[in-house]
Amino acid sequence: MTKRRAVVKNSSKHILFLLASGQANTRTELAHLTGSPLSTISDTVQSLIRQGLVSDEGSVCFSGGRPRQVLAISHSDEFALVADIGRHHVRAGIARYGGSTELVRTSQFDTFKGPEPGLQALDSIFESVLSQASGSFRSIGIALPSPVNLDTGSPNQPATMPGWDGYPVRRHFEEHFGVPVTVDNDANLLAVGESSFRRLSHSNLIAVKVGTGIGAGVIVGGNLYHGAWNEAGDITHVRVVDSNPLRCSCGQMGCLETVASGYALVRTLSEAGIAVSQTMDVVDLARRDVPEVVSALRRAGAYLGQVLAVSVNFFNPEAVYIGGIFSTLKPFISAVQQEIRQRCHPLVMKGLAIERTQSGIDAEFIGAGVFALQQALRNDMQTFMRQ
Ligand SMILES: [Zn+2]
Structure with missing residues (x-):
């Protein structure tokens, strides 16, 4: 050539x-x-x-x-099947060119039961969506709540997904549906989805997902930055406290995950005698302004803000977007914003936007759809170049 x-x-x-x-x-x-x-x-x-x-x-x-x-x-009737897999739920439906979504539904999903029961259930959900969808089915996009080996389309040492390490998620769907499949980390896809949703606003940004776990995606020059080993943005295991006796899922002590995630708050609040068993319980109590829960969220937000401040000083992004269920809680978001403002140099703060994601609950879904449809286009381009 x-x-x-x-x-x-x-x-x-x-x-x-x-x-x-x-x-x-x-x-x-x-x-x-x-x-x-x-x-x-x-x-x-x-x-x-x-x-x-x-x-x-x-x-x-x-x-x-x-x-x-x-x-x-062209061919705007083409679509991708998309699934955003969480630890307890999956959102599945279709995505079309331009970032639009249709037929999106939420179903129970338990990553702790291992990959095969969950993925077989997802096959059935996809079949049901396909039976209602109009247009041409081109590809599949999957968002996973874990690091992903992009070469194999498999979870890579997932902390809270027993049995999933190295499981060939991409191959499972390729064999079942016979179309190209893209698999990536959910925080990466949140960054892609938000970037797509906001169109021209920013091309250098950090997008953070905070729910039961914590993760971040990095967009550089308008494109997702994966890093040397696909781990860029994985802030969850940054050590933020030396005195915290709680062991992290990675085996280390004092990681951000042990003090700022939904998982961490459930653990510390239940130990303090507050009736919470999952992240949504924390969210519900925060919305009712339970003082202990609001204080815990402020502390969690401050820890996240500390880590993001280092990232902002280093990377000088135009924006930090906060997504995930904790982004809907004002005490949490305010603490993140305050910490970043206090700790960052004025030169990198100039014009920095620190905001909630605007694409809402479907940010990762949109991002997974964007990647899946881009893969379909990549195949079209290769076909054209061979002609
Ligand atoms: Zn850790």
Whole structure:
């Protein structure tokens, strides 16, 4: 392949991925996000339209401004099946190009029972969704609450998923449904989903998911950053206290998870005599302003803020987005914001947004759908390049 053709191929792929994720849908937005001149974008878009990969959807007025030609991925009836697997529930449904979702439902799911019962149940849920979906089924996207080996599509040393370590999740769905399957960590996909949902707002950010566990995803230049061994953003095992006698799921002492996660709060509050057995109990009591629970959430938020402050000073992102069920609790969010503001240098605080995610409960779902549909496009591109 000539160098020229490689350049064209890479820029085309980038544009396709931005349109597929919903981060952009006009030539001007594509120029903004890629940093390329508008004339170059127009040429590449024209080429993609000729190839049948992109369609021109006509002109639309944005906020009373000049009308702009809106672009979309062709074959907009195509969709991905998506599942966001949590420790106790799974959300499953379909995702379409541009970040939209349909037929999403929540079902019980117990990761502690091992992979096979759960994934077989998910097969049935997917079959049910497929029977109601319209359009062309292209791919599957799975979000897992664990580190993921991207080479194999398997959980990688998951802390609270007995029997799942190395289990071939990707192969399970490839063999059952015969389509490409993408598998990634849920906090990574939360970052992708939020980035897609907010479109042009920020391209360098940290997105944190706080619920029963804690995880973070890092977006650099608009793309998810996985790191050398796919562990970027895994802040949960940063040691934050030396005196905490509670052992973490990783075997170490004093990790962030032992003081700031839902799992940690359930443990410390129940030891203090408060009737909580799962993260949602903590959330319910916090919403009723039970003083001990509110105080515990403030302490948890402060610990998370300490770790994020180091990340912000180091990475200088434009935004820190907080997602997961704890992000709905004001005492928690306020403590995170306060700690970051107190500990960060003014130069990195300038313009830094520290906010709740806007994409809500479906952030990881949207992110998993974006990745799955981008994989389908990648296959289309490979087919085209071979022609
Ligand atoms: Zn740990």
